[in-house]
Amino acid sequence: METVVLVVHLLLALTLIGVVLMQRSEGGGLGIGGGGGAATGRSAGTALGKVTWGLAIAFICTSLALTIFAAQDSTGGSVLDRIGAQPAPDADGDAPALPGSDGQGLLPPTPSGESDALLPQAD
Template identity: 35%
Template sequence: MFLFLTVVQALIAAMLVGVILVQKSEGGGLGVGGSPSGLMSARGAANFLTRATSVLATLFVVLSIVLAAMAVNETTGRDIDTSLQRNTAPATPAQPVDPLGGAANPAAPAPAPAAPAGGDVPADPLSGAAKQ
């Protein structure tokens, strides 16, 4: 029923536009001349077009109100679709990112090499003699 009334309203709107365009205005409009007597005289055509405009406009407004009321009744009671809802809370707490890539303190000196296991004292690199 809703679709049928929507199509009827579209047809009424098209007829209303056509009737308004055919009317003779101060600038001439798209009005067509006719015989000087009968319905198609200037006065008879103006009365007919005026009545047709008022009837079509009234029908258009009434149909608009009816369709708005029907649309409210059709959409009432629907549940909100949550199938596309995003999760806002992360599943696990986020780990802080190390901006230095693992080097916590790049200015710290490198650790000294460990002494040989045999108890020997390494030689002094400058003199070549063993340290005392």
């Protein structure tokens, strides 16, 4: 069910983008000028305006549905609960060694007999 709602949500998003791009501009980019837009009291008069409102409402509904599905799928635990699942200390009580703490850094080990094989040489 979640997959179906997700596919419908993506189709609604793409359709909404297309419908908004097909509408004619009413002038005044970023609300500067005579556009007005949603600030005016008039409703959507054109067919594309009504389709846009319908798609926007359906998009919000699918967004809410996906949020509900995600909340139901959560295990009820916190992300902080997963922090406690770290590796246990060694037998002598020391913490496990971090990568690069052996003096090599994070570079791969060099073949035996070759020192500084990874460093470039000046000609």
